Amino acid sequence: MRAQIGGTGAETATRYDFIRTDAFEWLASAPPPPASIHAVVTDPPYGLVEYTDAEQKKLRNGRGGVWRFPPSLDGHRRSPVPRFATLGNGDRERMRAFFSRFARLLLPVLVPGAHAFVATNPLVSHLVCGPMTEGGFEKRGELIRVVHTLRGGDRPKNAHREFAGVTVMPKSCFEPWGIFRKPCEGRVQDNLRKWRTGGLRRASPGAPFKDMVFSSPARGRERGMSSHPSLKPQAFLRQLVRASLPFGEGTILDPFAGSGSTIAAALAESLSGIGLERDEAYFAEGRKAIPLLAGLPGA
Numbered sequence: 001m002r003a004q005i006g007g008t009g010a011e012t013a014t015r016y017d018f019i020r021t022d023a024f025e026w027l028a029s030a031p032p033p034p035a036s037i038h039a040v041v042t043d044p045p046y047g048l049v050e051y052t053d054a055e056q057k058k059l060r061n062g063r064g065g066v067w068r069f070p071p072s073l074d075g076h077r078r079s080p081v082p083r084f085a086t087l088g089n090g091d092r093e094r095m096r097a098f099f100s101r102f103a104r105l106l107l108p109v110l111v112p113g114a115h116a117f118v119a120t121n122p123l124v125s126h127l128v129c130g131p132m133t134e135g136g137f138e139k140r141g142e143l144i145r146v147v148h149t150l151r152g153g154d155r156p157k158n159a160h161r162e163f164a165g166v167t168v169m170p171k172s173c174f175e176p177w178g179i180f181r182k183p184c185e186g187r188v189q190d191n192l193r194k195w196r197t198g199g200l201r202r203a204s205p206g207a208p209f210k211d212m213v214f215s216s217p218a219r220g221r222e223r224g225m226s227s228h229p230s231l232k233p234q235a236f237l238r239q240l241v242r243a244s245l246p247f248g249e250g251t252i253l254d255p256f257a258g259s260g261s262t263i264a265a266a267l268a269e270s271l272s273g274i275g276l277e278r279d280e281a282y283f284a285e286g287r288k289a290i291p292l293l294a295g296l297p298g299a
Ligand SMILES: C[S@@+](CC[C@H](N)C(=O)[O-])C[C@H]1O[C@@H](n2cnc3c(N)ncnc32)[C@H](O)[C@@H]1O
Pocket: 021, 022, 023, 024, 043, 044, 045, 046, 051, 228, 230, 231, 232, 255, 256, 257, 258, 259, 260, 261, 262, 276, 277, 278, 279, 282
């Protein structure tokens, strides 16, 4: 199923496609360059198990499985978070295979010099980044999203009193995003001229794009626009989509689009985007959420 909404920005023609499909199937039949993708900004299901049908059923029933339901705070319900510490060896092997397949199918669809920003997590980032580079991408750095999550910082389970001065894992204060690039054709300047990709757009002429971004979780009005448990905030995503296209030209892909927040950010920045989402309920919600999220005032 396809939600296709075309729009024309003030100066740039912008349009987006939001498609209900499996990302791997779509990538396998997507056209090669030049009719293809110039950047990727995505928040994949990096633990994999959390977005299986079985785990989604438990999440929607409000209990059990890999999803943790944090207690509400000041009367506000907080979003559930997946537990990555419970992943076993088999899960880790499946993740490697998932990202190897992803890299293999994505690379041919991108123009040379295209950047890919891929969200990950401190516990599993090696299982995302290793297969991406083995699959032909250059690693161009990591972006640190400074965000206070509900992960880590706990005392040993059932022995809190005995080990009151111990924490099992650091309290997580950041979310790493891998920054990858498809190798350029020739020098960066050649690639920029021919493909309009290869570099990142500056925040302003005097300020390069920086690899640390302070960002709170989506809250308030924005949080109310989608119930997706992994909704990323517009103020953060808009910086990424803007940086991903050095001249603001081309198409941004989010193969694991969830509520379509990346596509909404692209729209807000007058950029074109394609979002893919497999889950029927998230897709239906995303169709409504994209225009609302895109309409939020700028940060
Ligand atoms: C971490 S969430 C992305 C949430 C998104 N950042 C947002 O702000 O709404 C990952 C999404 O990928 C979807 N997904 C998982 N496997 C997929 C696949 N093979 N093809 C397309 N979507 C998939 C899941 O249903 C889930 O909604």
